Amino acid sequence: MSAASVIGIVNQKGGTGKTTTCVNLGVDLAHEGKKVLLVDCDPQGSLTISLGHPQPDALSVTLADLMTGVQNDSPVRPSEGILHHEEGVDLLPANISLAGMEVSLVNAMSRENILKRVLEHYSRDYDHILLDCSPSLGMLTINALAASERLIIPVQAQYLSIKGVEQLLGTVARVKRNLNHGLRIDGVLLTMVDSRTNNSRDIMNLLRETYGGKIHIFDAMIPRSVRAAEISAEGKSIFEHDPGGKVAQAYHALTKEVLQLEAQRQKHKSDPVR
Numbered sequence: 001m002s003a004a005s006v007i008g009i010v011n012q013k014g015g016t017g018k019t020t021t022c023v024n025l026g027v028d029l030a031h032e033g034k035k036v037l038l039v040d041c042d043p044q045g046s047l048t049i050s051l052g053h054p055q056p057d058a059l060s061v062t063l064a065d066l067m068t069g070v071q072n073d074s075p076v077r078p079s080e081g082i083l084h085h086e087e088g089v090d091l092l093p094a095n096i097s098l099a100g101m102e103v104s105l106v107n108a109m110s111r112e113n114i115l116k117r118v119l120e121h122y123s124r125d126y127d128h129i130l131l132d133c134s135p136s137l138g139m140l141t142i143n144a145l146a147a148s149e150r151l152i153i154p155v156q157a158q159y160l161s162i163k164g165v166e167q168l169l170g171t172v173a174r175v176k177r178n179l180n181h182g183l184r185i186d187g188v189l190l191t192m193v194d195s196r197t198n199n200s201r202d203i204m205n206l207l208r209e210t211y212g213g214k215i216h217i218f219d220a221m222i223p224r225s226v227r228a229a230e231i232s233a234e235g236k237s238i239f240e241h242d243p244g245g246k247v248a249q250a251y252h253a254l255t256k257e258v259l260q261l262e263a264q265r266q267k268h269k270s271d272p273v274r
Contacts (some may be wrong), residue, residue, distance in 0.1 A: 003129055004122070005128050005150065005262060006131065006147055007128060007149070007151070007152060008073070008144045009022045009133060010133040011030070011133075011153055012167065012171075013135060013156075016156045017189075018132055019232070020155050023050050024238050025152075025251060025255055026089045027089055028239060033034070034163075036126060036130065038132065039132065041133050041141070042098070042133065043094060043140075045057075045093065047132040049232065050231070058188075062093050063081065064094065066081055066118045067098075080241050101139070105140075105143070111267075112146045115131075115144060116146055118145035125241060137171050141171075142179075145175040145179070145183065150183075150261075152189055153187070153189065154190055156190075156191055157204075162206060162210065166209065183231045184265075186216065187216035188203075188211060188215055190222065191202060193219075195223060214229045216261070222250045222252035224249045225246065252273055
């Protein structure tokens with residue numbers, strides 16, 4: 001198996017659907033026959049909780065331990081920290097101990113690449129590694145950007161959320177310039193869309209006007225749904241909770257787009273230079 005494609009799901013604003021997107025995209029990639037690792041890069045442990053571990057602080061090995069091991073030149077065993085989920089994905093969990101990494105990374109050698117070095121131990125075992133980034137632009141998120149090949153930016157269908165994307169794009173541009181020349185944005189994903197209002201259509205038009213020339217806007221849009229909000233408490237994906245519903249259909253459409261973009265880039269790489 002070739003090295004995994006690392007996809008960061010990132011937005012410094014909270015409440016945009018990053019964790020929900022990470023879970024459901026990951027599970028649906030597994031449905032498509034892909035081997036998937038989900039990595040919780042947020043000290044709040046939202047991804048870990050959403051995948052059925054309601055007490056993340058009780059876990060014995062988490063991402064913070066693995067990053068500390070890399071910092072201290074202690075070898076990481078690929079099986080360390082991995083939790084298996086019944087829907088076919090694996091998880092590298094996080095808890096509040098990851099918050100301490102923000103402080104310790106400040107003085108670390110090659111501090112922006114600690115997460116990348118952790119993921120190298122897992123890369124050959126998976127087709128896709130999805131990073132659920134913390135809602136900040138701190139050192140943990142910089143590590144995630146440095147480790148990613150591709151980014152998905154979930155944006156809530158609100159005017160202020162779209163305006164906030166500009167700051168994130170500036171950070172991505174700096175990381176691409178200084179740390180990770182191959183970093184690409186797969187696209188902006190509109191989440192919590194209420195199709196009953198004109199506002200969502202206006203927001204979509206604004207998004208395309210503002211960023212459409214520079215960044216791909218996913219055709220898939222994730223609708224607002226009470227059922228989608230319920231799943232984090234159940235430790236399941238939307239495909240298990242409500243497989244025939246509109247949210248599951250939307251995330252399946254996103255999966256298809258992500259795989260299509262990947263295939264196009266692979267084809268572009270393999271095409272001889274004309």
